[in-house]
Amino acid sequence: MTAEILQMSVQEQSRSEVIRLYIEGHIKQKEAARRISLSCRQVRRLAKRYKQDGAKGLIHRSRGKESNRKLSAAFKAQVIGLVRKHYWDFGPTFAVEKLCERDGLNISSETLRHWMINEGLWKSRSKKKKANHPIRERRPCIGELIQIDGSPHDWFEGRSGKCTLIVFIDDATSKLMDIHFYPTEGTQAYMEGLRRYMSQYGRPAALYSDRHSTFVVNQVDAKSGEQITQFGRALKTLDIQHIPANSPQAKGRVERSNLTLQDRLVKEMRLAGVSSMEEGNAFLAKYMQKHNQKFAVKAISDKDAHRDVIHSEEELNLIFSKHYKRKVSSNLAVQYNNTTYQINIKNIGYAMRGSTITICEEFNGKVTLLYKGKSQKYTAFKRGEKVQQPVSDKTINHVVDQTIRNQNKRQHYKPSIDHPWRRNAIGSSTKKRTVLFWGKEDISTLR
Structure with a gap:
């Protein structure tokens, strides 16, 4: 036996x-x-x-028996079908959220992970050994330190052009304070983002950024010797401290947030049918609320470190504009962007001659002349085409694309048949000859 x-x-x-x-x-x-x-x-x-x-x-009596909680084969087929159709490139955790939110199906992320691996829809990622970086504690209060960064990416997956997402995130809570799409990462994007931030929350104590040329003068101009950028000058006026980071890891909170946004936000916009930068900006408020509910944490202190905005709207218009210094000529005129600005003043204005004046150019093209903090009336005289300003590696693609679009819009002018440019070339094959004063033809022929 x-x-x-x-x-x-x-x-x-x-x-x-x-x-x-x-x-x-x-x-x-x-x-x-x-x-x-x-x-x-x-x-x-x-x-x-x-x-x-x-x-x-x-021996345990349940051994070898199917669990009473085992999900049915039909349910599994339904879930896998939805994942293949709508969530094929989602991670298991994000896919579970969408299955519950959009399709009303409840399933654990671990179960879905095993199913996706078996179906070839997900590959387990090997964890690389990370470099050790010193841990910095969060700031205790909201509004004390705001990390800012721009994230260029194909946000619309080819449905629209590439653009940059400007991100403002609070260090104390990891809360997204403001996000907005812009064509490029530059002074205008950060100035408009900060002004929108201040209108909602007030002035933060400090901003933490990388060493992009918008924030830091990486190469001092030998002629002007400027040590501060346009954005840095605006922060100084607003009494907001700017802290440049020495490495991406130093501002890891906003860097990790960018990776999360490049994954989740892209897929959320795909599911919502968002296909342009304008639609994306309208969608961001809804997404930001959902994002903060999942990832934001409670601050250590209940104190809000934001301060009131003490400047008027007119003053903010001048603060959030580009400032340039110019010398006033003896006839009370200044030159800027191939344009002469003649200052209109009632008195003779001897004191202003040879002095330095500030030209404030807003992003809508409006120009204001400031002398000792006061706006001056002027008359503008255009002097030819606008000089192209130097561009950085982050904006060169946008500039080239805009140039090509402008060139395609231009209609090439073709002179009429009787235009002076063509008059001598049409209807006559006789070459011009010079005749000497005594009436004989010269042997030389003009070509």
Whole structure:
């Protein structure tokens, strides 16, 4: 007769040995209960099963049976079908959120992960050994330190052109304070973003950024010697401290947020049918609320470090504009962008001659002349085409694309048949000759 082979866990084998010793009278009931960490009542139950079925009676009775909580094959097929159709490039956790939110299907992320791996829809990622970076504690109050960064990416997956997402995130809470799409990352994007931020929350204590040329003068102009950027000058006027980071890891909160946005926001906009920068900016408020509910944390302190905005709208218009210094000529005129600005002043204005005046150019093209903080009336005289300003590597693609679009819009002018440019070239094949004053033809022929 073939002996039956039992599959028992280590715990079941230990219990079997102790119960056998108890039944044979080698140990007392309390000692058996102590050895297997069970009550005396449970020891008597196990002893009864052992007497009836032997060691087999101590094996867990659910072994080899399907769980009552097992999901049906039809449910699994429905979930996998939806994942293949709508969430094929989603991670398991994000896909579970969308299945619950959009399709009303509840499933654990771990179960879906196993299903997606088996179906070839997800590959488990090997974790690389990360470099060690010193941990910095969060600031205790909201509004004390705001990390800012621009994230250029194909946000609309080819449905529209590439653009940059400007991100403002609070250090104390990891809360997205403001996000907005712009064609490029530059002074205008950050100035408009900060002004929109201030209109909602007030002035933060400090901004934490990388060393992009918008924030830091990386190469001092030998002629002007300027040590501050346009954005830096605006921050100084608003009494907001700027702190440049020495590495991307130093401002890791906004860097990790950019990676999350490049994953989740892109897919959310795809599901919502968002296909342009304008539609994207309208969608961001709804997304930001959902994002903060999931990822934001509570600040250590309940204090809000934001300060009131003390400048008027007219003053903010001048603060958030580009400032340039120019010398006033003896006839009270200044030159800027191939344009002469003649200052209109009632008195003679001797004091203003040879002095320095500030030209403030807003992003809508409006120009204001400031002398000792006061606006001056002027008359503008255009002097040719606008000089192209130097561009950085982050804006060169946008500039080239805009140039090509402008060139395609231009209609090439073709002179009429009787235009002076063409008059001598049409209807005459006789070459011009010069004639000397005594009436004889010169041997030279004009070509």
